[in-house]
Amino acid sequence: MPHNHEAILNHVKADMPADEVLQDLGDLFKIFGDTTRIKIMYALHEDEMCVCAIAELLNMTQSAISHQLKVLKAANLVASRRDGKTIYYRLSDDHVKSIIAQGYDHLTE
Amino acid sequence: MPHNHEAILNHVKADMPADEVLQDLGDLFKIFGDTTRIKIMYALHEDEMCVCAIAELLNMTQSAISHQLKVLKAANLVASRRDGKTIYYRLSDDHVKSIIAQGYDHLTE
DNA sequence: TTGTCATATGAACAATTGCTCATATGTTCA
DNA sequence: TGAACATATGAGCAATTGTTCATATGACAA
Numbered sequence: 001m002p003h004n005h006e007a008i009l010n011h012v013k014a015d016m017p018a019d020e021v022l023q024d025l026g027d028l029f030k031i032f033g034d035t036t037r038i039k040i041m042y043a044l045h046e047d048e049m050c051v052c053a054i055a056e057l058l059n060m061t062q063s064a065i066s067h068q069l070k071v072l073k074a075a076n077l078v079a080s081r082r083d084g085k086t087i088y089y090r091l092s093d094d095h096v097k098s099i100i101a102q103g104y105d106h107l108t109e
Numbered sequence: 110m111p112h113n114h115e116a117i118l119n120h121v122k123a124d125m126p127a128d129e130v131l132q133d134l135g136d137l138f139k140i141f142g143d144t145t146r147i148k149i150m151y152a153l154h155e156d157e158m159c160v161c162a163i164a165e166l167l168n169m170t171q172s173a174i175s176h177q178l179k180v181l182k183a184a185n186l187v188a189s190r191r192d193g194k195t196i197y198y199r200l201s202d203d204h205v206k207s208i209i210a211q212g213y214d215h216l217t218e
Numbered sequence: 219t220t221g222t223c224a225t226a227t228g229a230a231c232a233a234t235t236g237c238t239c240a241t242a243t244g245t246t247c248a
Numbered sequence: 249t250g251a252a253c254a255t256a257t258g259a260g261c262a263a264t265t266g267t268t269c270a271t272a273t274g275a276c277a278a
Contacts, residue, residue: 003159003161003195003223003224005158005159005161005162005165005166008156008158008162009162009165009166011155011156012152012155012156012158012166013166015151015154015155016148016151016152017151021213021216022144022147022148022151023144024216025141025144025147025209025212025213025216026141026142026143026144026146026147027142028212028215028216029138029139029141029142029147029208029212030138030139030142030143030235031142032134032135032138032141032142033135033136033138033139033140033141033142034135034139034235034236035131035132035134035135036236036237037135038131038134038135038138039125039131042124042125042126042131043121043125045124046120046121046124047117047120047121049114049117049121050112050114050254050255051254051255051256052112052114052253052254052255053114053117053118056114056118057114057118057121057122060237061237061238061239062254062255062256063237063238063239063240063255063256063257064236064237064238065255066254066255066256066257067236067237067256067257068236069255069256070256070257076215082244082245082255084245084246084254085244085245085246085252085253085254085255086112086245086253086254086255087254087255087256093215093218095211095212095214095215095218096215098211099138099208099211099212099215100134102204102207102208102211103134103137103138103204103208104130104134105204106137106185106202106204106205106208107130107133107134107137109202109204112253112254139265143265143266145266145267159224159225160224160225160226161223161224161225169267170267170268170269171224171225171226172225172226172227172267172268172269172270173266173267173268174225175224175225175226175227176226176227176266176267177266178225178226179226179227191274191275193224193275193276194222194223194224194225194274194275194276195223195224195225195275196224196225196226
């Protein structure tokens with residue numbers, strides 16, 4: 001007979017958030033799981049930047065950056081403002097910085 | 110003439126970590142970017158569990174769980190110990206908890 | 219050894235994803 | 249209005265990824 005997990009399962013189940021929450025958590029981290037997006041967020045760490053400046057910094061296409069900024073914006077990780085033809089992006093809150101900092105800690109522990 | 114970014118680019122470049130670090134950061138978060146792995150880490154939040162208990166908890170194949178545990182272990186996010194035929198997995202450090210907690214904060218702010 | 223339980227692993231397939239290219243939208247200025 | 253600049257967007261393609269299935273490894277007991 002395979003061994004029994006009833007006790008631990010009941011205990012853990014009681015502490016697990018709803019499936020939907022865990023799904024949302026995964027979706028959020030998925031966004032951090034791409035080097036280009038990490039670079040963009042890091043670039044915005046101190047100051048806002050326009051799209052073409054980010055593209056130049058990362059040596060990538062304006063289109064590629066724009067696509068990624070859309071993803072970041074949809075997740076509320078960046079915000080933007082328009083000034084004439086130019087659109088400036090910035091981090092939308094401090095969670096971005098703390099999440100990246102925690103990841104960095106894990107890597108360099 | 111397109112507008113000039115020299116000043117901001119020089120400033121930001123000075124603050125950017127090496128490409129390799131940013132790549133590693135992305136790779137780390139990529140691991141958090143999957144619901145199954147998030148669930149596994151959450152399940153191990155309080156106590157160690159054996160592979161088949163995790164599989165039963167998540168209602169998934171033993172094989173699928175084993176594959177994911179391998180990924181988590183390679184990233185130093187979980188550790189394991191053997192007790193007879195059974196192998197128990199646990200979180201390997203507290204960064205896992207804090208990273209998940211930060212993500213949770215962002216979602217529920 | 220043989221059988222059984224617990225776990226690991228490799229190949230294969232479907233689904234997702236990030237970039238490119240072409241083009242569209244929106245703003246400013248002449 | 250027309251031209252130029254800044255950004256956004258849709259389709260398509262190559263690469264990555266998570267699961268399944270079959271099977272291998274490892275431990276224990278008879």
